[in-house]
Amino acid sequence: MFEFLKKIIKKDSPEKKSAAKKEVAKKPQKKGPSAPKQKVSKTPRISEKKEALRPKQRFEPSPKVVEKKPIATSEEKIIPKEEKKSGFFGFADKIKKGLTRTREKLTTELTTLFSGKKIDEALFEELETILLTSDVGISATTYLLDSIRASIKKNNIENADEIKGLLKEKLIELLAPIENPLVLKGTNPYVIMVVGVNGAGKTTTIGKLTKIFLDEDKSVLIAAGDTFRAAATEQLQVWGQRNNVHVVSQASGDPGAVIFDAINSAKAKNIDIVIADTAGRLPTQKHLIDEITKVKRVINKCHTEAPHEILLVLDANTGQNAISQLKIFNEALGITGLALTKLDGTAKGGVIAAIAKEQPIPLRYIGVGESIDDLKVFNAQEYVDALF
């Protein structure tokens, strides 16, 4: 069993190790991961900077964005072409592959638990342990067990094997409300501000997300709003090159100024979407949270409807810690959507249930690998199908 898991892990991860990061020359860190307070105070006044930030000096249109389009005012769901082309099964297979580790854990444990057992308290206790160790969290576990008990009673179920089906059904019900794909609406450019803790997968997610939008014939501009980490801009530029999309950056800019610049560039070129990267930050560090709220205000001064989406990137490996990150980022910024990354590298895929129960914010995307095509629109049924 252990050997089998090792084989899967070996197959899925080492060779593919962050192509983006490999291509970027490793430089010494300019500063620690924390942004110093004084950096915030350097944010330019919008009126003073407006001229200096005009896009023409730095921004060359990418081949993907030359065509002028009418301003978007209608709502449009972004569903990757791959899903349309290859249909449900091709798409679901990728998710299944990505969720191998969680599935291996759940399938093995649940099969052992249910086979030939009678329904009693001991069985429920074991099921509780399985769910908790898959990071479903106390509140969602209690909810699921209570719902299963109620169904067993109502339908006079005696066979333990039927509980697996009930668990699936209740899990889909629990996850359905957070299945809420991103809808593009409002005036162009649609601005997505990407936030999260250090190393959660923000930059990689931006690279993959750009591909999803391009596949839908949307034009995209990326803003290198992580002005703190050495090589952050270069890492983003690698993703820009892969997608043939321009990355707006400044040699010594602050995050607000860079994103402001990018939005103005996008307005001038009538680009559909601006995706803004930001530096990783711990939500417990107040000055960093203050800084990101200031970046949000700067964005809003440049485009009254923006940011249209504040996408929090969460690393599934962090399990229940992801919930506390979500709470604090949400209080500070008003998170509108989530991307849960690295589901391929963890057996803690149950954390989605905890999010749905405790902080039901739309889960837009799930990350199931490091490649450009490894970001998927979240679908509750597909996800649960991939788990059992």
Ligand SMILES: Nc1nc2c(ncn2[C@@H]2O[C@H](COP(=O)(O)OP(=O)(O)OP(=O)(O)O)[C@@H](O)[C@H]2O)c(=O)[nH]1
């Ligand atoms: N296996 C796997 N790795 C991922 C996924 N998403 C991101 N990564 C990896 O996670 C690491 C960190 O990703 P980044 O995109 O640099 O994370 P970040 O949040 O931008 O990091 P900072 O800018 O330092 O805060 C990289 O090695 C990525 O390749 C995923 O869905 N699956």
Ligand SMILES: [Mg+2]
């Ligand atoms: Mg980054």
